[in-house]
Amino acid sequence: MPISEHQGEILPPIGGPVPVPEYPPAESHAEYAARSASRPQKSTFNPLSSPATYLLVGINCAVYLWMCLHGASFQSPSGEDLLRFGAMGTHEVLAGQWYRLLTATFVHIGIIHIGTNMWCLWNLGLLGEPLIGAYGLVAVYMLTGIAGNLLSLALNVLMSLHQGINPAFGPDSIGAGASGAVFGIAGILIVLLSNKKLPIPWTELKRLRRSVIQFAVLNLILGGATIFVDIIRIDNSAHIGGFLSGLALGVPLVPRMTSGRLRYLSRQKITFVAAAFLMALFGYWISKLS
Numbered sequence: 001m002p003i004s005e006h007q008g009e010i011l012p013p014i015g016g017p018v019p020v021p022e023y024p025p026a027e028s029h030a031e032y033a034a035r036s037a038s039r040p041q042k043s044t045f046n047p048l049s050s051p052a053t054y055l056l057v058g059i060n061c062a063v064y065l066w067m068c069l070h071g072a073s074f075q076s077p078s079g080e081d082l083l084r085f086g087a088m089g090t091h092e093v094l095a096g097q098w099y100r101l102l103t104a105t106f107v108h109i110g111i112i113h114i115g116t117n118m119w120c121l122w123n124l125g126l127l128g129e130p131l132i133g134a135y136g137l138v139a140v141y142m143l144t145g146i147a148g149n150l151l152s153l154a155l156n157v158l159m160s161l162h163q164g165i166n167p168a169f170g171p172d173s174i175g176a177g178a179s180g181a182v183f184g185i186a187g188i189l190i191v192l193l194s195n196k197k198l199p200i201p202w203t204e205l206k207r208l209r210r211s212v213i214q215f216a217v218l219n220l221i222l223g224g225a226t227i228f229v230d231i232i233r234i235d236n237s238a239h240i241g242g243f244l245s246g247l248a249l250g251v252p253l254v255p256r257m258t259s260g261r262l263r264y265l266s267r268q269k270i271t272f273v274a275a276a277f278l279m280a281l282f283g284y285w286i287s288k289l290s
């Protein structure tokens with residue numbers, strides 16, 4: 001059975017955490033910009049400053065350690081082990097285990113896989129959390145991770161049908177990894193960092209945005225150019241699904257980033273609920289294909 005590493009982590013997106021003022025504020029743009037300019041930036045390790053980033057990294061690491069402590073290989077776990085701990089399998093999802101679309105984003109295929117994914121998640125999370133908030137970052141991680149897995153599942157099902165095989169009984173394809181969500185965070189950051197009204201110098205915004213774009217483009221190219229090795233491959237469809245969904249989530253948020261915290265959070269809730277509903281419809285369509 002082919003196992004897909006959702007590896008969008010070949011190159012780190014930026015050279016370490018970049019301090020970004022928390023936004024949008026409750027006060028006016030001018031007041032917040034002045035306060036942010038006078039606020040000293042701290043470079044010390046402080047998980048409380050970006051709780052969602054460290055929470056997501058911590059959950060991923062805890063799941064990996066749990067796998068290793070319960071019989072899975074730390075370097076190359078088997079397909080059976082991956083499924084046992086929540087990876088996404090085509091057969092399993094089509095049989096009704098749709099929760100695997102989410103749990104698979106916390107399962108990794110070896111120490112290198114999780115190490116590189118967590119490095120990128122940490123970098124992008126520290127950059128993105130001040131812009132979308134702790135709850136927003138968790139929501140984006142889950143929604144874009146699921147979106148990437150849904151696209152991968154849909155392509156697996158369509159490929160099986162094209163070959164005249166019932167996808168529920170044909171070769172099982174297993175996918176795991178956080179990089180669909182990592183690409184999703186990169187996607188939403190590319191959109192949000194295009195807002196010139198943010199209390200950050202435009203030159204700095206362009207530099208940060210360019211770094212994220214380079215990360216996404218280079219890793220999509222590397223993923224697409226990868227030749228299958230044994231039974232492990234890079235699932236670029238999950239990367240594309242995560243990235244496109246991240247871009248889509250960012251578009252309706254930009255107009256509300258400068259309209260105050262409450263309006264911005266309200267727009268986030270509407271956007272995330274609408275995205276979840278559309279993905280549920282897409283999943284229903286996939287189930288009907290098989």
